[in-house]
Amino acid sequence: MEEYTVALTPQAEQQLRAIVHHIAHELLEPETADALLTALEQAMASLSLLPQRAPLVEEEPWHSQNIRKLLCRNFLIYFWPDPDSHRVQVLAVIYGRRDQLNQLRNLKMKP
Numbered sequence: 001m002e003e004y005t006v007a008l009t010p011q012a013e014q015q016l017r018a019i020v021h022h023i024a025h026e027l028l029e030p031e032t033a034d035a036l037l038t039a040l041e042q043a044m045a046s047l048s049l050l051p052q053r054a055p056l057v058e059e060e061p062w063h064s065q066n067i068r069k070l071l072c073r074n075f076l077i078y079f080w081p082d083p084d085s086h087r088v089q090v091l092a093v094i095y096g097r098r099d100q101l102n103q104l105r106n107l108k109m110k111p
Contacts, residue, residue: 012090
């Protein structure tokens, strides 16, 4: 079993920073923000082994592009595994109660 390299797009990095900032500074829960960041980082790191275990996004065009999603707490991590280069590209981290289709439509999802 080959290990994949996991990398975040600038968009995903920005989303992650915004999530942590919102929880730490607007909700005034810095410990919760730290714990969530750790959980999200661990979930993304876990994609280095068997990233295909996560389900494909059901809707088109993301399904045909092999975009997958992984649930971590109340957030969905969208990513694209490339079996040829053994690389996982994390495309987005989105709060689960948001309208996922609308969020996906507004993302730069070029794997």
